[in-house]
Amino acid sequence: MRWVKGALDSEDEAATRPMSTPPLRYGLSVLAAVLALLVSFALDPFVEPDPFPELFLAAVMVSAWYGGLGPGLLATGVSLLGAARLLFAPAITPTTTGVSMGLDLLTFLIAAVLISWLSAALRTARRQAEEATRRKTEFLAVLGHELRNPMGAITTAVRVLTEASVDGSREAKQREIIGRQTRRLSALVDDLLDVSRVVSGKILLERRPVDLADVARRCVESLEGTAARRHEIVLSVADEPLLVEADLTRLEQVVSNLLDNAVKYTPPHGRIVVTVARHGAEAVVRVTDSGIGIPNDMLPRIFEPFIQVSASLPRAGGGLGLGLALVRGLVELHGGSVTARSAGPDQGSEFEVCLPAIPETTVPALPLPGRDGPSPPAQPRHVLVVEDRADVRDALRALLEVWGHHVEVAEDGPVGVEMARLSRPEIALVDIGLPGFDGYQVAERLRAAPAGRGVFLVALSGYGQAEDRRRALAAGFDVHLLKPVDPEELARVLAEMPASGGASRS
Known part of the structure; x- marks a missing residue:
């Protein structure tokens, strides 16, 4: 060999x-x-x-x-x-x-x-x-x-x-x-x-002990209001924590994709049951629905990319046929398995994910980040937006001004660095893909100058892998936000940033 x-x-x-x-x-x-x-x-x-x-x-x-x-x-x-x-x-x-x-x-x-x-x-x-x-x-x-x-x-x-x-x-x-x-x-x-x-x-996984039952609860709670109203959704979880060594974001993605799939192919007033339980050495999450089912000849291929049950069936939710392929890939990266079962058309379907469970005597799961309501309004800040796309730049400026902040804008890296040196903003929102200097160079040049060391730097990027976040932090950014930027997340960053700007960056 x-x-x-x-x-x-x-x-x-x-x-x-x-x-x-x-x-x-x-x-x-x-x-x-x-x-x-x-x-x-x-x-x-x-x-x-x-x-x-x-x-x-x-x-x-x-x-x-x-x-x-x-x-x-x-x-x-x-x-x-x-x-x-x-x-x-x-x-x-x-x-x-x-x-x-x-x-x-x-x-x-x-x-x-x-x-x-x-x-x-x-x-x-x-x-x-x-x-x-x-x-x-x-x-x-x-x-x-x-x-x-x-x-x-x-x-x-x-x-x-x-x-x-x-x-x-x-x-x-x-x-x-x-x-x-x-x-x-x-x-x-x-x-x-x-x-x-x-x-x-x-894909690099950032593993830590996670309670699978808490993940299932969060995913059920996060369903769009319309989906929750049109279906009967039942959650059945074990009383004790069920720990797995997993990447929290990717595990939520797995459960959410299975739920979205069930909602998409279950008629209004149908029933969807999410069950989390321990089976021997495995933690199992099962999503069962009363939807359109899966033909027997489709079951072996249901987890392949771009495969959907039937192009002739009504597709209430649309989609590219990638959700289940992504589920299988992520589950296998975690050392688990996923299976699909169905008695046939109009007989509903069941998807079961099995992951290696952590023994109950080991370290407890770290608390999951909360999903609170809207962040309290931040005090007015002096904000610099460095973004080369006019529509994105203008929209961000308008939103920040509606929130009561004083906003300046720059259309490329060199102008952004010069404006930051002259006006000394409290916070700078910097796009990574800038002309002139890219966002990483902007951060490095600002951190190297006395006028830029106290600026709280936020990277805005279309690339959201762990390596992209690490590179942004290494360049001098305090926070990495993925485009399209969630206004609630941006408001939270503005509300929670330290009063001394980027000086407290670790």
């Missing part, structure tokens, strides 16, 4: 392996041929006919597979030199030996050419597949970033209108619809990007 892996290594992998340099590959081919010769000498008295052709052919094939055509031909030459010993065998005539060696030479040459060609073709195919995967991942990351910018502008603009509106008006109802559909669009983009990250192995 090491030979096969070596032949299929990518260029980066091959460059890091100790036997990837040409001298070592050629040396290996000589070593393989000499080893075949020695084994042939050792077996000659005991094996009839002489075993050398098969042994040398194996040496040639290994050399060509691993090193390419050149080492394969070198192994062929060394093998024929070893075979020349037959000329000194008294029982074999020179004519017979010459014919035999000629046939062996032809066999070895054909093997060297074919094996080296096959090895090169497989390496090329692997490189092309890796390049295609890399380009797809990069495309999805850029797509998500670009989609989040207009969604951020829409979200912020709707919030500005809501802050200035009269409750109960007809316009308020339309704003609710816009806000709800914007959140839906944001969730679709997140699912698309997360599935790509799971497939490419780029």
Whole structure:
């Protein structure tokens, strides 16, 4: 298997392996041929006919597979030199030996050419597949970033209108619809990007002890009001905490996707039951619904990307068919499993997630972050918004001014750094993808200047992986917010920031 892996290594992998340099590959081919010769000498008295052709052919094939055509031909030459010993065998005539060696030479040459060609073709195919995967991942990351910018502008603009509106008006109802559909669009983009990250192995889990029962409660409570009113949703959890070692955000994503799936395919007034219990050494969460069910031929493929029960069925919730694929990927990253069951169409369905449970005697779960109501209004602040997209910049400025803050804006990195040095704002909201200096450079330059060390820096980014957050904090930011920025989260940051700005940043 090491030979096969070596032949299929990518260029980066091959460059890091100790036997990837040409001298070592050629040396290996000589070593393989000499080893075949020695084994042939050792077996000659005991094996009839002489075993050398098969042994040398194996040496040639290994050399060509691993090193390419050149080492394969070198192994062929060394093998024929070893075979020349037959000329000194008294029982074999020179004519017979010459014919035999000629046939062996032809066999070895054909093997060297074919094996080296096959090895090169497989390496090329692997490189092309890796390049295609890399380009797809990069495309999805850029797509998500670009989609989040207009969604951020829409979200912020709707919030500005809501802050200035009269409750109960007809316009308020339309704003609710816009806000709800914007959140839906944001969730679709997140699912698309997360599935790509799971497939490419780029999701890093931040594990800690988590109570699975609390996660299920939070997910049920967070359902949209309409979904909760149209369905009977029952939550059944164990009395004692049920701990698992998990990434809280990703675990909530798993349970929420299963709930969303149940709501989507369960008719109004249908029943959805969420059960959390311990089964032996496993923690199990089960979501059962009385919905449209799953045909038997669809069950084996239900967790594949872009698979939906039937394109002909009414799709009340729409979607890309990525939610269940993401569930399976995240559950498997946690070392668990997920299964789907259904008796058939119109018989409802059941999804069961099993995760390794933490023994009850170990450390208790850390408290989950609270989901309180709106944050209290922050005292008026001097805010600098550094954002190159005019609509996003104007919407943020309008929202912050509605909240009573004094706001200045800059459209690129160099202008943002200069304005921060001159006006010394208390807080700066800085987009990461800026022209001139990017957001990381803005933060580094401000932290290096006396006028910027006390500014509370908030990164606004379309990239939300753990590595993106760590990079933002390393550059000097105090907080990393994912676009589209949730107005409630922004209000909480403004209300809870220390009075001394960024001076207390850890």
